[in-house]
Amino acid sequence: MRLIDTHTHLDFPEFDADRAAVLARSRALGVERLIVLGVYQTNWQRLWDLVQGEDELYAAFGLHPVYLEEHRPQHLVELRGWLERLAGEEKLCALGEFGLDWYVADLDRERQQTLFEAQLALACEFELPALLHVRRAHAPTIATLKRFRPPRGGIVHAFAGSVEEAREYLKLGFKLGLGGAATWPQANRLRKTVAQLPLEAVVLETDAPDMAPSMHANARNSPEYLAEICAVLAELRGVTPAELAAASTRNACELFGWS
Numbered sequence: 095m096r097l098i099d100t101h102t103h104l105d106f107p108e109f110d111a112d113r114a115a116v117l118a119r120s121r122a123l124g125v126e127r128l129i130v131l132g133v134y135q136t137n138w139q140r141l142w143d144l145v146q147g148e149d150e151l152y153a154a155f156g157l158h159p160v161y162l163e164e165h166r167p168q169h170l171v172e173l174r175g176w177l178e179r180l181a182g183e184e185k186l187c188a189l190g191e192f193g194l195d196w197y198v199a200d201l202d203r204e205r206q207q208t209l210f211e212a213q214l215a216l217a218c219e220f221e222l223p224a225l226l227h228v229r230r231a232h233a234p235t236i237a238t239l240k241r242f243r244p245p246r247g248g249i250v251h252a253f254a255g256s257v258e259e260a261r262e263y264l265k266l267g268f269k270l271g272l273g274g275a276a277t278w279p280q281a282n283r284l285r286k287t288v289a290q291l292p293l294e295a296v297v298l299e300t301d302a303p304d305m306a307p308s309m310h311a312n313a314r315n316s317p318e319y320l321a322e323i324c325a326v327l328a329e330l331r332g333v334t335p336a337e338l339a340a341a342s343t344r345n346a347c348e349l350f351g352w353s
Contacts (some may be wrong), residue, residue, distance in 0.1 A: 095336055103302065125321075155189065324339050
């Protein structure tokens with residue numbers, strides 16, 4: 095199987111001790127490309143240095159809503175600067191991770207919305223796919239996307255919405271990122287939704303080191319688990335792992351302009 099992990103945080107310190115070994119094991123299991131997403135200003139340089147050293151790694155830069163208190167207005171200016179300097183670079187594939195998080199109670203929603211819209215505007219201006227964090231906030235996210243309509247679409251990471259919300263994202267040119275959450279037997283509603291999504295909507299992801307699948311409960315998540323995640327999701331959908339992997343890889347390549 096040829097696999098693409100569309101959402102990882104391989105730059106995080108959890109991988110400092112064995113990052114090269116993790117990549118080697120992932121490669122051996124068919125993971126051909128991985129996207130590493132920036133979440134705050136201080137990890138962008140570390141992330142860029144990392145992807146420069148590994149052929150299969152690609153970068154996205156963004157300001158994640160969960161780190162709202164760490165972001166400063168100047169960081170948006172710096173984000174624009176990064177996008178300007180790296181325009182046309184093959185290793186820069188998207189803008190993200192950014193979006194809305196209405197699950198964490200003390201995150202100011204108005205400030206989140208302002209930051210979300212500023213980054214959507216950059217995705218439109220630089221014609222980059224938008225890699226979105228959306229938690230308990232599908233309605234405001236969809237409404238905002240309908241106003242901005244980013245030309246390259248993007249991915250709704252860790253999609254956990256309804257089939258109806260999935261259809262709205264698809265109309266806007268977005269793919270739906272599926273990972274370890276749906277491998278848990280108790281995730282009944284999500285598993286039913288996953289079974290109904292069209293294959294052209296789906297891209298696979300791990301969110302490593304977070305969101306470990308049920309087969310690796312309480313462990314550090316890793317891109318080397320992507321084939322196992324694929325197998326569980328394929329069973330939910332009634333297709334073979336090879337069919338799901340091929341569809342996900344095709345969808346990701348189409349989104350990011352890869353051959």
